[in-house]
Amino acid sequence: MAYFRRFKMEFDLTATPLTEPVLPPNYRWASWNTGLVDRHAEVKFHSFRDEIDSLVFPCLAATDGCQQLMRDISRQSNFVPRATWLISYHSDDPWDYPFDCATIQGLSRDSELGAVQNVGVVPEHRGQGLGRALVLQSLLGFRQAGMRRVSLEVTADNRPAVALYRSIGFRLTRTLYRPMPAAAAIGY
Numbered sequence: 001m002a003y004f005r006r007f008k009m010e011f012d013l014t015a016t017p018l019t020e021p022v023l024p025p026n027y028r029w030a031s032w033n034t035g036l037v038d039r040h041a042e043v044k045f046h047s048f049r050d051e052i053d054s055l056v057f058p059c060l061a062a063t064d065g066c067q068q069l070m071r072d073i074s075r076q077s078n079f080v081p082r083a084t085w086l087i088s089y090h091s092d093d094p095w096d097y098p099f100d101c102a103t104i105q106g107l108s109r110d111s112e113l114g115a116v117q118n119v120g121v122v123p124e125h126r127g128q129g130l131g132r133a134l135v136l137q138s139l140l141g142f143r144q145a146g147m148r149r150v151s152l153e154v155t156a157d158n159r160p161a162v163a164l165y166r167s168i169g170f171r172l173t174r175t176l177y178r179p180m181p182a183a184a185a186i187g188y
């Protein structure tokens with residue numbers, strides 16, 4: 001059987017100072033409310049559908065898979081709303097609708113350990129610091145919720161994401177091997 005190599009990484013909230021991230025002009029934060037499930041799901045789909053993680057987790061390659069995943073995450077008793085954020089782009093033209101372009105969700109593993117889920121920025125809005133801002137904003141939310149540490153998993157071959165987490169201060173704690181779904185194994 002083929003496997004994806006995954007890194008488990010952790011951030012120590014007690015040892016690292018955090019400052020509130022500032023978004024580039026025209027981008028705005030949306031804090032969590034239940035009416036945002038489908039908007040998060042839509043951004044998740046557009047962020048992940050052509051990426052390696054949609055091979056690891058095939059639900060990320062489909063709109064309905066992302067909607068179901070988003071519903072599942074937000075209904076869990078360990079969902080952390082304060083660590084869950086959406087970023088939208090508001091153009092200067094008042095007739096344009098805001099465009100949702102980045103998403104992150106948080107869960108807790110226990111009273112001290114948070115877990116980042118599915119950091120995603122749609123391709124057209126990457127490289128402007130939104131990914132970094134999302135993770136920092138989520139870390140602040142975990143800290144406000146009383147967590148001391150935050151973990152995540154990332155596919156080892158996902159270089160942009162590994163570089164992002166390392167640059168923020170996440171450290172490798174374990175290497176895991178996740179069985180490759182059959183369809184992914186053919187094309188990988």
Ligand SMILES: CC(C)(COP(=O)(O)OP(=O)(O)OC[C@H]1O[C@@H](n2cnc3c(N)ncnc32)[C@H](O)[C@@H]1OP(=O)(O)O)[C@@H](O)C(=O)NCCC(=O)NCCS
Nearest residue numbers: 119120121126127128129130131132154160161163164167
């Ligand atoms: C990973 C991802 C969230 C980064 O979003 P982004 O908004 O482009 O990232 P930022 O602009 O905030 O970049 C922050 C840091 O990430 C790293 N990074 C981002 N894109 C990178 C790339 N293409 N190559 C290497 N490093 C990269 C760099 O360290 C960068 O810091 P720098 O700008 O000082 O060099 C985005 O590429 C994405 O959504 N990917 C698809 C979904 C995914 O795989 N998510 C991760 C799941 S674990």
